[in-house]
Amino acid sequence: MKQSVVKIDNLVKRYGELVALDHFSLDIHEGEIFGLLGPNGSGKTTTINCLLSLLSFDKGDIQIFGRKMTPTSYDIKQQIGVIMQNVAVFDELTVAENIDYFCGLYITDPVKRRQYTEEAVQFVGLEDFLRFRPKKLSGGLLRRLNIACGIAHKPRLIILDEPTVAVDPQSRNRILEGIAALNRSGATVIYTSHYMEEVEQLCTRIAIMDKGKKIAEGTKDELKRMIRNTETVTIEILALADDIRAEIAALPHIYDTAYDGSRLTVFCSGGKHNLIRILHVLQEHSVSFGRVYSELPTLNDVFLEITGKALRDKGD
Amino acid sequence: MFLHNLKYELLTALRTKDMLLWIILFPLILATLFQIAFGSIYEQNTKFSVIPAAVVSGPDNENFRLAAERVSDSGEPLLRITDTDEETALGLLKNGEVYGIFYTDTPVTLTVSGKGIHQSILKTFAERYNATAAVLRETAASDPQRIPAVLEAISAEVTACTELPVTEGNPDPYIQFFHNLIAMVALFGTTTGLHICTQNQANLSALGARKCCSPTRRSVSIAASLTASYLAHTVCMVICVSFQAFVLGVDFGSKLPLVYLAAVLAGCMGVTMGFFVGSIGRVSTDTKTGIVTAVTMTLCFLSGLMIGNIKAVIAAKAPWFNRINPAAIISDCFYCLNLYSDYARFREKICMMLLYTLLFAVLGICMTRRRKYASI
Numbered sequence: 001m002k003q004s005v006v007k008i009d010n011l012v013k014r015y016g017e018l019v020a021l022d023h024f025s026l027d028i029h030e031g032e033i034f035g036l037l038g039p040n041g042s043g044k045t046t047t048i049n050c051l052l053s054l055l056s057f058d059k060g061d062i063q064i065f066g067r068k069m070t071p072t073s074y075d076i077k078q079q080i081g082v083i084m085q086n087v088a089v090f091d092e093l094t095v096a097e098n099i100d101y102f103c104g105l106y107i108t109d110p111v112k113r114r115q116y117t118e119e120a121v122q123f124v125g126l127e128d129f130l131r132f133r134p135k136k137l138s139g140g141l142l143r144r145l146n147i148a149c150g151i152a153h154k155p156r157l158i159i160l161d162e163p164t165v166a167v168d169p170q171s172r173n174r175i176l177e178g179i180a181a182l183n184r185s186g187a188t189v190i191y192t193s194h195y196m197e198e199v200e201q202l203c204t205r206i207a208i209m210d211k212g213k214k215i216a217e218g219t220k221d222e223l224k225r226m227i228r229n230t231e232t233v234t235i236e237i238l239a240l241a242d243d244i245r246a247e248i249a250a251l252p253h254i255y256d257t258a259y260d261g262s263r264l265t266v267f268c269s270g271g272k273h274n275l276i277r278i279l280h281v282l283q284e285h286s287v288s289f290g291r292v293y294s295e296l297p298t299l300n301d302v303f304l305e306i307t308g309k310a311l312r313d314k315g316d
Numbered sequence: 317m318f319l320h321n322l323k324y325e326l327l328t329a330l331r332t333k334d335m336l337l338w339i340i341l342f343p344l345i346l347a348t349l350f351q352i353a354f355g356s357i358y359e360q361n362t363k364f365s366v367i368p369a370a371v372v373s374g375p376d377n378e379n380f381r382l383a384a385e386r387v388s389d390s391g392e393p394l395l396r397i398t399d400t401d402e403e404t405a406l407g408l409l410k411n412g413e414v415y416g417i418f419y420t421d422t423p424v425t426l427t428v429s430g431k432g433i434h435q436s437i438l439k440t441f442a443e444r445y446n447a448t449a450a451v452l453r454e455t456a457a458s459d460p461q462r463i464p465a466v467l468e469a470i471s472a473e474v475t476a477c478t479e480l481p482v483t484e485g486n487p488d489p490y491i492q493f494f495h496n497l498i499a500m501v502a503l504f505g506t507t508t509g510l511h512i513c514t515q516n517q518a519n520l521s522a523l524g525a526r527k528c529c530s531p532t533r534r535s536v537s538i539a540a541s542l543t544a545s546y547l548a549h550t551v552c553m554v555i556c557v558s559f560q561a562f563v564l565g566v567d568f569g570s571k572l573p574l575v576y577l578a579a580v581l582a583g584c585m586g587v588t589m590g591f592f593v594g595s596i597g598r599v600s601t602d603t604k605t606g607i608v609t610a611v612t613m614t615l616c617f618l619s620g621l622m623i624g625n626i627k628a629v630i631a632a633k634a635p636w637f638n639r640i641n642p643a644a645i646i647s648d649c650f651y652c653l654n655l656y657s658d659y660a661r662f663r664e665k666i667c668m669m670l671l672y673t674l675l676f677a678v679l680g681i682c683m684t685r686r687r688k689y690a691s692i
Contacts, residue, residue, distance in 0.1 A: 015691055052529050054518045056690055074531040088526035092331035093324060104320040105530035149526075 002029040004066065005157055005188045006051065011060035013046055013212070020046045021057070022212040028190060028205075033183050035203030036192040037303065043212040044192040045085060048161050051190075052082060064157065078106055081155030081187075085162045087146045089134050096121070096130040099148050106153035120152035123178060140171025147175060151182060158182060159190045164198060176202055200299040210307045220299060227305040228255060229297045231268040233275050235282070236290035240264060244285050251277050317532055321540030329508065329548035339508075339552045343501045344559050350497065351564040354490035367434045368396045368414045370405035380420040383445050394437070418442060423449070489624070491654065492647060494566050496621035499646035501556045502582035503615065505549045506608040509590020512541040513680070514601045519689040520594075521601070538684060542591065542677075549583040569654040574662070578653065581666060582646040585673045586612075589642065592676035595683040612643075619643035645669060 006028040013021040021043050028034045036044050049055040051062055053071040062069045064076050089098045100117045107113040121127055124144040134142055143163060151158060160179065164172045179202060183189050193199050199206055200220055207217040216223055240259055248264075249257045253271030257264065268274040275294045282289055329335065371384065387394040398405075398414065405417040409429050416428040416438040423446040428435040448470055455466045516538050518525035527537055557579045560566040568575045593608050594601075619641055620627040627644060630637050638644045649665035656662070 049525075054525055054528055054689060071528075074533070077529060077531040080529065082526065082529040084522055084526055086522035088522035090324070090328050090523065092328040097324065097327065101320075101324045102526075102530070104324075105317075105527075105532045108317065108320075 002031060004028070005030050005032075005064065006034075006190065007061075007063040008047070008051065009061045009063075011047070011050060011057055011062065013043075013050060013055065013057040020212050021050070021060075024060070024209075024212060024214055026207060026214065026217075028188065030188050031183070031186070032205055033179065033189040033191060033203045035199035035206040036190060036209060037194065037196070037199050037206055037299070038192075038209035039194055039307070042209040044194075044209060045161055046212075047209070048159055048190070048192060051159065052077075052080070079156040081150045081153065081158040083147050083150035083158070083160045083163045085165065087134070087142050089142075089145055089149060091134050094131050094133055095126055095137070095145055098134070098145060099152050102149040103152035106155075116152050116154060120148040123151070123181075124148040125174065138168075140167045143167050143171060143175065147178065151187075155187060157188050157190070161192050162194070163191075164193070164195065172198075196298065196300040196303060206299070208303060208306055216302070216306050223299065223302045223306075224297050227297060227302050228269045229267055229301055229305065230270055231274055232295045232297070232301070233266040233268065233278055234293040234295070235264045235266075235278070236262060236292075237264050237282075237287060238262060238290075240287060241285075244281065244287060247285075248278055248281050251281070254278075318536050318540050321532065321537055322544055325541045325544035326547055329511075329544050330551070332511075335508065335548065335552070339501060339504045339549070340555055343497055343504075343556050347494065347497055347556070347560050347564055347566075350493050351566065354493055355564070366393050366396045367416075367437055368398065369438055370398045370400050370408050370414045370417045372400065372402045372405050372417055372419050379449065380418065380424055380445060383448075384418075387441070394441070488567070491566065491568075492620055492624060492627075492651065494560055495647040495650040495654075496616055496619055496643065498553070498556055498560075498579055498650065499582065499619060499643040500612065500616045500621055501552060502549075502579065502586045502646055503589070503612040503643055505545070505552075505583050505586025506590030506593060506612055507605055508545045508549055509587040509592070510594040510601060510604050510608060512538065512545055512587075512591050513594025513684060516541060517595075517684060517689075519598060519691065534685065535681075538681065542587070545587045545591075546584050549587050550580050553579040553583040568650070571653050574653055575650060578646070578649045578662075578666065578669075581669050581673070582649070585642060585646075585669045585676070588673045588676040588680065592680040592683075595680045615641050615643040619647050639668075642669075642672060645672075 004027055006026065008024060008026040011021050011024040012019070024043065024047060026047075036047065038044050046055065050057045051064070051069065053062075053069055053073065064073075065079065067073065067076060069076055090101065093101060096117070099120050100113065103113050103117050103120065107116055121130065124147055126141065126144055126148060129137060129141060134145060137145060143166075147160075147163060150160075158179075163179075164175055167175065176198060179189055179191065191199065191203060203220075205217070205219055206223060207214050208223070209215065216226055218226070237259075245257055245259055245264070248254065248266060251274070253268050253274055254266055255269050256267040258267075259265075266274070266278055275292070279292070371380070381397075381399075384395055384397050388397055398408065400408070402417075402419075405414070408414045409417055409427070412429075415432070415434040416426050418438075419425045419427070424442050426438055426442040428438060451466060451470070452463065455463050514520045515523050516527060516534070518528040528534070554576065557568075557576055561568055561572060561575075590608055593604060599607075617623070618626060618630060618637070621643070627638060627647075630644075638648070645665055645668050649662060649669070652661035652665060
């Protein structure tokens with residue numbers, strides 16, 4: 001069993017009448033990339049702010065590296081790298097100066113600091129922009145600068161709060177590859193996002209939050225096993241009689257169907273040859289069909305089924 | 317850690333465009349406009365200059381000319397005499413080229429146009445000449461042997477009063493506008509002070525939150541920010557005073573080093589005042605900036621930046637306000653330094669500034685030392 005790096009126990013945070021965190025608990029182990037997933041307002045950022053002792057909370061306990069986290073836990077903060085949701089750099093300093101400044105808050109040895117700064121610049125690929133001020137950088141480059149400022153001191157625990165918001169696909173890929181590389185070099189990562197595909201690609205373990213509560217936790221496969229859906233079959237059909245659709249719905253392991261006039265969607269739970277059985281029914285009734293897809297459940301399906309709703313403000 | 321923070325906080329402060337525009341360039345432009353508007357008023361209205369006058373020859377011409385030459389050729393000439401005929405003299409008077417026309421009859425008569433100090437001086441000169449001439453004529457008629465003694469007595473200057481200068485400094489009342497301008501620049505430091513709070517509090521900016529996540533103690537971070545702001549504002553104050561003193565030629569008296577000292581302390585007070593305001597509540601930085609700018613300009617207005625005699629009006633109606641108005645304290649500091657030869661009042665104003673600085677710093681630190689926030 002790997003050592004616990006972050007342990008949140010029964011955390012409660014209220015903003016007046018609103019309960020932002022409702023008895024929230026979490027245990028993150030060393031070497032993990034832990035994804036904190038949830039819609040806007042679910043409590044992800046509040047959790048991170050409590051974790052970093054920026055926010056006071058009403059109840060609960062937070063331990064990092066086995067010690068209680070307080071605002072004056074400087075030895076713990078020394079080992080944490082933070083990449084905030086909002087870019088937090090000095091507009092008046094250049095790229096190189098910003099990274100050197102933030103690295104210098106953790107590393108006092110100037111030689112070591114210079115080396116770490118150079119490595120961070122290379123890591124995020126900002127070598128050509130060292131003398132640029134942040135306002136001259138594109139959104140993607142700015143996010144990369146934000147990350148470099150957060151990881152330059154080589155922390156043991158890296159907390160990334162939605163680091164890819166408003167970032168182009170190329171920069172996003174680079175950021176995700178970078179996070180994976182940091183993890184390979186030994187850092188434990190906490191990654192919050194509402195981009196399902198990112199979390200699915202990156203994280204070894206995931207907690208899904210909604211309304212301040214943890215509603216599911218586990219690896220991707222464990223989460224997928226929690227839901228009823230195991231396969232979704234989609235078939236392009238221009239005309240489908242109701243009795244044929246009912247016959248398909250009555251097949252074993254099929255728990256729901258939907259038809260919108262051009263496409264039949266069949267939701268399966270378990271079973272090994274669902275697609276073949278469905279196509280067999282269509283052939284029996286001489287129903288002509290176009291393209292056929294069979295998809296395994298994604299994290300998005302898990303999220304939708306567990307939370308019972310569509311993602312809110314996706315992509316903001 | 318302190319020096320690392322200080323280095324970058326100072327770089328940030330010096331590169332802030334708002335500082336360059338509002339705390340350096342704007343006051344320089346304003347000072348230049350003040351110099352154009354007020355620079356020569358005092359000299360023109362108050363300082364003495366040679367009085368041009370015309371002389372129309374008459375029977376007593378020779379004696380009057382001797383007397384007039386005596387006051388015109390001295391080290392500090394009183395008159396510039398033009399000998400001419402009456403018609404030309406009247407033309408000169410009409411055109412304003414002379415203030416009066418002396419007719420060297422017995423007694424000498426004077427024609428002037430209008431009233432003024434120059435006309436009064438010409439009248440006094442004519443009266444004094446006529447009185448002296450009358451005494452000499454009477455002496456010549458009654459006892460001619462006494463004429464040398466009478467001449468000696470007339471020539472001897474008897475001074476019953478001792479002339480003491482009001483001040484060794486610059487008596488120009490318009491210098492108060494420059495004093496108030498320095499006060500304004502000092503109080504513009506409030507915006508710099510506000511910036512310190514914004515960038516060090518997690519609930520006011522992302523940068524503040526980011527700094528709070530680092531292992532740097534809050535006290536170290538704030539101390540570095542305050543020191544950097546003091547240094548940056550000191551540069552602004554030195555530029556402001558130097559520009560006025562050496563480029564515009566504003567006369568701050570003989571105690572220029574103390575003017576610099578007062579300006580630097582005033583700047584520190586302004587920065588600390590902004591730090592204090594910034595630490596109050598969760599109002600947005602833009603709103604706070606608007607508030608401190610409005611308050612600063614109002615305080616400067618009430619200390620006489622826009623209307624010269626408003627401070628005197630307040631001194632008559634509500635003297636306590638001038639004693640607590642930071643802008644008035646700063647401008648009074650320069651005023652005392654310029655006018656008074658002793659330093660008692662200057663020290664009093666400096667102590668007030670130091671007290672304000674200390675008070676604002678302690679209150680600001682007390683309010684920002686809280687490390688956790690109920691909301692961000």
